[in-house]
Amino acid sequence: xxxxxxxxxxxxxxxxxxxxxxxxxxxxxxxxxxxxxxxxxxxxxxxxxxxxxxxxxxxxxxxxxxxxxxxxxxxxxxxxxxxxxxxxxxxxxxxxxxxxxxxxxxxxxxxxxxxxxxxxxxxxxxxxxxxxxxxxxxxxxxxxxxxxxxxxxxxxxxxxxxxxxxxxxxxxxxxxxxxxxxxxxxxxxxxxxxxxxxxxxxxxxxxxxxxxxxxxxxxxxxxxxxxxxxxxxxxxxxxxxxxxxxxxxxxxxxxxxxxxxxxxxxxxxxxxxxxxxxxxxxxxxxxxxxxxxxxxxxxxxxxxxxxxxxxxxxxxxxxxxxxxxxxxxxxxxx
Numbered sequence: 020x021x022x023x024x025x026x027x028x029x030x031x032x033x034x035x036x037x038x039x040x041x042x043x044x045x046x047x048x049x050x051x052x053x054x055x056x057x058x059x060x061x062x063x064x065x066x067x068x069x070x071x072x073x074x075x076x077x078x079x080x081x082x083x084x085x086x087x088x089x090x091x092x093x094x095x096x097x098x099x100x101x102x103x104x105x106x107x108x109x110x111x112x113x114x115x116x117x118x119x120x121x122x123x124x125x126x127x128x129x130x131x132x133x134x135x136x137x138x139x140x141x142x143x144x145x146x147x148x149x150x151x152x153x154x155x156x157x158x159x160x161x162x163x164x165x166x167x168x169x170x171x172x173x174x175x176x177x178x179x180x181x182x183x184x185x186x187x188x189x190x191x192x193x194x195x196x197x198x199x200x201x202x203x204x205x206x207x208x209x210x211x212x213x214x215x216x217x218x219x220x221x222x223x224x225x226x227x228x229x230x231x232x233x234x235x236x237x238x239x240x241x242x243x244x245x246x247x248x249x250x251x252x253x254x255x256x257x258x259x260x261x262x263x264x265x266x267x268x269x270x271x272x273x274x275x276x277x278x279x280x281x282x283x284x285x286x287x288x289x290x291x292x293x294x295x296x297x298x299x300x301x302x303x304x305x306x307x308x309x310x311x312x313x314x315x316x317x318x319x320x321x322x323x324x325x326x327x328x329x330x331x332x333x334x335x336x337x338x339x340x341x342x343x344x345x346x347x348x349x350x351x352x353x
Contacts, residue, residue: 067103072110082106144300151299158291162284168242169287172253173278175217175235179203180226180270187270188226203264203271210273211261217275226270235275241282249274 067074083094083102094102121127162169180187181199194202206224209215218234225231242250252265253274262274 067107069107069111070114072107072114074107074110079103079106147303148296148300151296151303153292153295153299157295158288159284161291161295162287166281169282170254171239171241171280171282172276173239173280174237174253175221175275175277176227176230176237176249177203177206177217177221177225177235177273178227178231178270179206179224179272184226184268184270186226188228191226199271200264200266203273207261207264207273217261217273220273239278239280 063075063077065073066076066079080095083091086094116122122131178186179194179199179202181196182193187193202224206215206220210217210220221231221235225235227235230236240253242254244250245253246267246269248265248267249272252262252272253276256262256274256276258276258278260276262272262276265272265274
């Protein structure tokens with residue numbers, strides 16, 4: 020895992036707690052001895068001291084929690100000392116800035132207020148989210164309304180590739196687009212007429228050799244798993260249908276649909292629960308905003324003016340016949 024580099028500025032932006040420095044206790048023994056003794060009697064010991072700055076265990080762990088989730092285990096594990104150094108630098112800078120009166124600077128106060136409001140807003144969001152209930156009735160309704168998303172098709176296919184296709188087989192004569200289409204049409208006609216079995220033709224003729232050896236079997240697939248042209252043809256066909264020849268970037272396909280099914284409710288229930296809860300949360304936030312009846316300054320929020328149209332360029336003046344054209348470098352032939 021790459022080491023996490025925590026910049027002082029990023030850390031400072033994450034911590035409103037800077038405005039509430041805890042006073043440092045005077046250091047009378049070594050840091051290690053003080054920490055060991057304090058830990059035994061105090062659940063929130065001072066774990067770092069530097070000049071007038073004292074960092075309590077709770078301060079440090081709160082700082083770690085301000086990091087993205089994927090970095091927290093590193094900052095409490097192999098990167099603990101590295102993060103402590105960065106955090107200490109930030110605390111020292113904040114202490115010096117406070118001495119200089121920067122905490123009273125109007126712009127700094129605005130930023131601190133913004134960070135404080137943002138933290139409070141995040142906690143309120145968590146509170147609202149924890150109070151949102153999702154019932155089985157909600158989930159079943161969502162499942163019924165979005166059944167199309169959970170539809171699956173079981174199918175087989177035969178692929179006839181054309182020249183340039185990613186599926187064009189090596190060591191085999193390449194077909195033009197027209198030749199590939201004609202071959203696919205002829206094979207389909209034989210299958211539909213009952214002169215050949217779909218599975219046998221797939222094994223012998225399909226350029227998708229991986230599925231071809233199993234009679235063209237693709238198994239079950241849902242929406243978004245196949246290229247659009249293939250998906251449209253497969254999902255539109257009825258069970259038992261042999262679709263018209265369908266062109267994709269891979270070549271011409273003959274598709275046999277064997278089954279239409281739905282992903283079982285229990286299988287998609289966790290996803291449904293997440294989606295329904297997110298929708299309820301969005302609806303709650305939208306209702307909160309609308310109930311406050313916001314009014315926007317239309318002049319301030321007006322869309323930016325369209326950029327001016329480019330001026331037409333004047334046509335170059337004709338070169339008099341008496342003048343020789345400027346010398347040009349020779350142009351390579353393609």
